[in-house]
Amino acid sequence: xxxxxxxxxxxxxxxxxxxxxxxxxxxxxxxxxxxxxxxxxxxxxxxxxxxxxxxxxxxxxxxxxxxxxxxxxxxxxxxxxxxxxxxxxxxxxxxxxxxxxxxxxxxxxxxxxxxxxxxxxxxxxxxxxxxxxxxxxxxxxxxxxxxxxxxxxxxxxxxxxxxxxxxxxxxxxxxxxxxxxxxxxxxxxxxxxxxxxxxxxxxxxxxxxxxxxxxxxxxxxxxxxxxxxxxxxxxxxxxxxxxxxxxxxxxxxxxxxxxxxxxxxx
Numbered sequence: 145x146x147x148x149x150x151x152x153x154x155x156x157x158x159x160x161x162x163x164x165x166x167x168x169x170x171x172x173x174x175x176x177x178x179x180x181x182x183x184x185x186x187x188x189x190x191x192x193x194x195x196x197x198x199x200x201x202x203x204x205x206x207x208x209x210x211x212x213x214x215x216x217x218x219x220x221x222x223x224x225x226x227x228x229x230x231x232x233x234x235x236x237x238x239x240x241x242x243x244x245x246x247x248x249x250x251x252x253x254x255x256x257x258x259x260x261x262x263x264x265x266x267x268x269x270x271x272x273x274x275x276x277x278x279x280x281x282x283x284x285x286x287x288x289x290x291x292x293x294x295x296x297x298x299x300x301x302x303x304x305x306x307x308x309x310x311x312x313x314x315x316x317x318x319x320x321x322x323x324x325x326x327x328x329x330x331x332x333x334x335x336x337x338x339x340x341x342x343x344x345x346x347x348x349x350x351x352x353x354x355x356x357x358x359x360x361x362x363x364x365x366x367x368x369x370x371x372x373x374x375x376x377x378x379x380x381x382x383x384x385x386x387x388x389x390x391x392x393x394x395x396x397x398x399x400x401x402x403x404x405x406x407x408x409x410x
Contacts, residue, residue: 191399194389197337197354198401201325205383206405212279215377221363222326229253229261230319235292239309244290245317247297256301256319258284263303266316282306327363335362358388382406
């Protein structure tokens with residue numbers, strides 16, 4: 145019978161030591177890979193948050209008209225505005241306080257909500273002049289299905305605080321709600337872009353939109369004139385929006401999104 149030679153104690157210890165070294169090396173490499181992957185995911189998330197904040201603000205700001213009073217206030221890290229929710233065309237005027245708008249000519253983010261929304265009606269003055277035309281603000285009392293002349297589908301909007309007698313078919317109508325977009329700090333100490341609406345006599349609670357952002361400077365709002373210099377709200381033609389993300393791990397630089405947008409023509 146053949147004799148089989150086993151492992152000596154020294155050989156076993158050497159094998160165990162080498163196995164431990166290999167396991168430690170592979171474990172360290174795996175841990176480093178996991179850390180890099182986690183950092184990359186956090187960076188992507190931070191960038192998406194910054195882009196989301198900039199996109200929301202850009203969508204709201206590009207459709208308003210400062211010359212018509214759509215910007216109510218704009219400190220450095222907030223903007224209070226009349227956020228447009230629908231645009232339509234009047235197909236029939238029903239004095240003293242109602243109009244019918246054509247459903248086929250209505251472009252809306254959502255349906256009219258009388259509890260939140262107000263209405264802007266375009267009142268044209270002398271057809272030979274352009275300096276006496278204006279948007280007239282009114283409250284919304286109710287909205288109900290109706291018909292335009294000719295039988296096409298429409299929506300009857302009953303108003304409060306406006307006499308529609310001077311309007312005519314073809315007048316533009318916009319609905320809006322008052323919103324305040326602001327940089328704020330939550331209970332955990334993080335900074336966010338948030339939005340709130342009126343809750344008389346003050347404001348409702350702020351709802352977060354995107355974050356965390358850089359402390360105190362995560363949001364920047366600048367109103368500019370046609371010459372690119374700072375301008376008051378009533379004469380602004382361009383808005384510059386800057387969103388800065390919170391600094392990343394190990395002091396990585398924060399992501400920043402910058403957008404310059406022209407306002408809607410008056």
